[in-house]
Amino acid sequence: MKQLFTLNPYFLKYKYHFVLGLIFVTGSNYFGVLIPQKIREALDLVQEKIVGFKQLSGADKGIMFEELSNSLIWFSITVVGFMILKGILMFYMRQTIIVMSRLIEYDQRKEIFEHLTRMDQSFFKSHKTGDIMARISEDVSKVRNYLGPAVLYAVNMVTLFVMTIYAMLKVDPLLTFYALLPLPLLSISIYYVSKLINQKSTAIQQQLSVLNSTAQETFSGIRVIKSYVKEPQFFQFFSKQSEEFKIRALSLAKVEAWFQPLMILLIALSTLLVVFVGGIQVFEGKLSAGNIAEFILYVNMLTWPVTSIGWIASIVQEAEASQKRINELLEVKPDITNQNQHIYPFFGKTEFRNVTYIYPDTGIKALDNVSFSIEPGQKLAIFGKTASGKSTIGDLMFRIFDVTEGEILIDDKNIKEHNLYYLRQKMGYVPQDVFLFSDTISANISFGVEEKDKNSIQHYAESSAVHDDIMRLPDAYGSMIGERGVTLSGGQKQRIAIARAFMKEPEVLILDDSLSAVDSNTEQKISQYFLSALEGKTSIFITHRANNLLQYDKIIVLENGKLVEEGKHEELIKNNGFYASIYEQQRMTADNTV
Ligand SMILES: Nc1ncnc2c1ncn2[C@@H]1O[C@H](COP(=O)(O)OP(=O)(O)OP(=O)(O)O)[C@@H](O)[C@H]1O
Ligand SMILES: [Mg+2]
Structure with a gap:
């Protein structure tokens, strides 16, 4: 239960729901227990009257019959009244406790999601997306089963047990003993059956996610599959997984089929014992026939709570395991955190001082003792x-990771001393692998700003030379991107990502190979805009193209993580190194194509 204690603050938050729920459960069970007693009274009355009835004359018989039916009607009304009251209170008991569980589920899911958004890149690399999704959906649901149904049935069970057994003991302790005898057996067997059912359901869930991911990968990669004519293999693989799912589902159905018969058998055993032992006592004049009926009703009332013991135990076990997984997730702290609430003004002077970066998971030394700097408003190209x-x-500047050795200084202050959120707000980053949301084009372009002004969206699209492309789409700026919308070309996506970054009006802009998928005409067009728009802004261009369209203030050349050349375009050409050779190559191909 230790893991589930983390949920206690939630119980405290919703204590009124919980306490009210307790009151409603108790009330509902109180009226429930009164019903068998009323029925016993009615039956005993009938029996008593029947004995007297035979000795009466005709006219008196009529009066007595009238009296009896009046009392019976009255009994019926009382019983129905109790049932209605029990029902109303039951309604409210669900309205409080089940509602409480839904509210906690909602809070918990939000808490996990918020926590996840604070995590950094390395976390998402070491945790599979599917696994994270499972924790947010299935595990949270399993915990809710504990908070709602399990708590409800546990409370219900305890109150009903106390009240019913008290009422039974008042009638006859011996009969109570016999009536309850088979119930522990019922409880234990239900526990094992429920456990088995849960295990089998989990196995089914796992297989279902295999099926889902198989289908998803098949359809996402359908173009590749078709071009390699691999449809039959994929179909075969899917069929095999499907077959496995069927086997698991059938196995669950078999166990589930045991559930009802087992319950009915043990209840029948209880009833049989009541009738047999009770019958003897009626014969001996210790009990009335009404008591037997009352007891049978009690035994029936206890059926569900006894069944639920086993069920609750297995739900609690499952919730415990799920909460453990959730707690593990919540205990992970992000490596990259904001260490400063204070906001320093941002000018964009950037310096890398002996920076080494080793990817922790692969051990690859991506940067090796790299030093360079740029002044505010300068344009830097990174070539290699x-x-x-x-x-x-680019990732280091955006603090997606922190350096392994050395330091990055922004405006002469270590990057870690800057307010992380302010830093990211003031920087624009167009990563190499463009990601656009499944939303409209205009929503994607204006993603970074609060004010979604139509004219400025269009202005930035024009500047990134993507406006004409957008206008050709069926809904222009309102077109949906993604699975249910239009498919954009690589170059179109890149330009939309550029427009998105520019619209944020950042002080420092990092463009990672952002023009790799556009033709040289478009590149020239965008470069013209860049020249005017980036006036006074620090900008870093990561590129494979050795042209100097953007009149860089400095170009650095990397090779295997080491900085090998540094200088202006002309200087590097004079240097006759790697940059110059690529420049020459590209110039020749350009000449040939013209
Ligand atoms: N997330 C990552 N985890 C582990 N290793 C990585 C990761 N990203 C890159 N690397 C490794 O770091 C090295 C440098 O990669 P990087 O992406 O910085 O190269 P790049 O110069 O941008 O290449 P390209 O021009 O192909 O984009 C590579 O050897 C790569 O395998
Ligand atoms: Mg790259």
């Missing part, structure tokens, strides 16, 4: 072969 560490520089 693939996997030379360029994108890592």
Whole structure:
């Protein structure tokens, strides 16, 4: 139960729901227990009258019959009245305790989601998305089963037990003993059956997620699958997984089929004992026939709570395991945190001082003792072969990771001393792998700003040379992107991401290979805009193109994580190093294509 104690603050928060629930449960059970007593009284009355009835003359018989039916009607009204009261209180008991569980579920899910959004990149690399999703959906639901149904049935069980057994003992302790004899057996067997059912359901859930991910991957990669003519293999794999699902589902159905018969058998055993032992006592004149009927009703009333003991035990066990997984998630602290509430003004002077970065999971040294600096308002290009560490520089500047060695200074202060949120607010980043949300184009462009002004959205789209592309779409700026909407080309996505970053009007802009998928005409067009828009802003261009369209103040060249060349375009050409050779290559291909 230790793991579930973390939920206690929630109980405290919703204590009124809980206490009211307790009152309603008690009230509902109180009226429930009164019903068998009324029925016993009615039956005893009938029996008593029947004995007297036979000795009466015709006219008196009529009067007595009248009296009896009046009392019976009265009994019926009372019983129905009690049932209605029990029902109303039951309604409110669910309205309080089940509602409480839903409110806590809502709070808990929000808490987990908020916690997850605070986590950094390394967390999402070490936790599979599917696993995180399972914790947020299934585990939270399992915990809710404990908070709602389990708590409700536990409270219900205890109150009903105390009241019913008290009423039974008042009638006859011996009969009570016999009536209750088979019930522990029922409880234990239900516990094992429920446990088995839970295990089998989990196995089914797991297989279902395998099926889901198989189908999802098949449909996402359908183009590749078709081009390699691999449909039959994928179908075979899916069929095999489907078969496994069927086997597991059938196995669950078998166990579930045991549930009802087992319950009925043990209840029948209880009833049989009541009738047998009670019958003897009626014969001996110790009890009335009404008592037997009363007892049978009590035994029936106890059926559900006794069944629920086993059920509650297995729900609590499951919730315990789920809460453990949730707690593990909540205990992870992000590595990258905001260490300063104070906000320093931001000018954009940036310096890398002997920066080394090693990816902790792979041990790859992506940057090796790299030093460079740029002044506010300058334009820097980072140039280098693939996997030379360029994108890592972008990620470090955005504090997606923190350096392994060395330091990054922004405006002469260590990057960690700056307010993290302010820093990110003032920086624009267009990452290499563009991600757009499944939303409208205008919502994507204006993602970084509060004011979603139509004209400025269009202005930024025009500047990024994507406006004409957007206007050709069926709903123009209102077109949905993604699965249920339009599919954009790589270059279109890049330009929308550029418009999104520019619209935020950042002080420092980092563009990671953002023009790789646009043709050279478009590149020139955007470069023209960049030149005017980036006036006075610090900007970093990660690029594979050795042209100087943007008149960089400085170009740094990386090779295997090391800085190998540094200087202006002309200086690097004179240097005759890697940059110059690529420049020459690109110039020749451009000449040839013209
Ligand atoms: N998230 C990551 N986890 C582990 N290793 C990584 C990660 N990202 C990059 N690397 C490794 O770090 C090295 C540098 O990668 P980086 O992405 O910085 O290169 P790049 O210069 O941007 O390459 P490209 O031009 O292909 O984009 C590579 O060897 C890469 O395998
Ligand atoms: Mg890269």
